[in-house]
Amino acid sequence: MDPEREDAQSPAKWSLREWFRLAFPEARMRVATRRMPRDWFELLTRIPILERMVIKRFVENLTCEQWLNEPHRELEGMNPRAASKEVHGRALLEALLTRIARAREKTPREMRRIRKHLDL
Numbered sequence: 001m002d003p004e005r006e007d008a009q010s011p012a013k014w015s016l017r018e019w020f021r022l023a024f025p026e027a028r029m030r031v032a033t034r035r036m037p038r039d040w041f042e043l044l045t046r047i048p049i050l051e052r053m054v055i056k057r058f059v060e061n062l063t064c065e066q067w068l069n070e071p072h073r074e075l076e077g078m079n080p081r082a083a084s085k086e087v088h089g090r091a092l093l094e095a096l097l098t099r100i101a102r103a104r105e106k107t108p109r110e111m112r113r114i115r116k117h118l119d120l
Helices: 003-009 016-023 027-033 041-046 048-070 087-103 108-118
Strands: none
Touching: 048 108, 087 108
């Protein structure tokens, strides 16, 4: 390896900008978009925008899977996956999903994901 290249990469020779990028990994993205953090979570965790979106989608998928696998009183103790396979359970499931949508207990994206998983 080139000795000049090694010196340029050593932390002792880093510029203030390189140290700043090390301390604040999202700074490059924020400077490019020229925007302030949207909330305290973004400011304190220093999670860049794309990573936050990935984490949010992962959590949404996880909660959707949990909801699909847990039994519900409105479905007479069945879970939504089992209820979607029976005629009587399908009617109960439609009533439950309609009530959830009207009460806005789940976001429209979550409702679409649930309906897609249940083939409704």
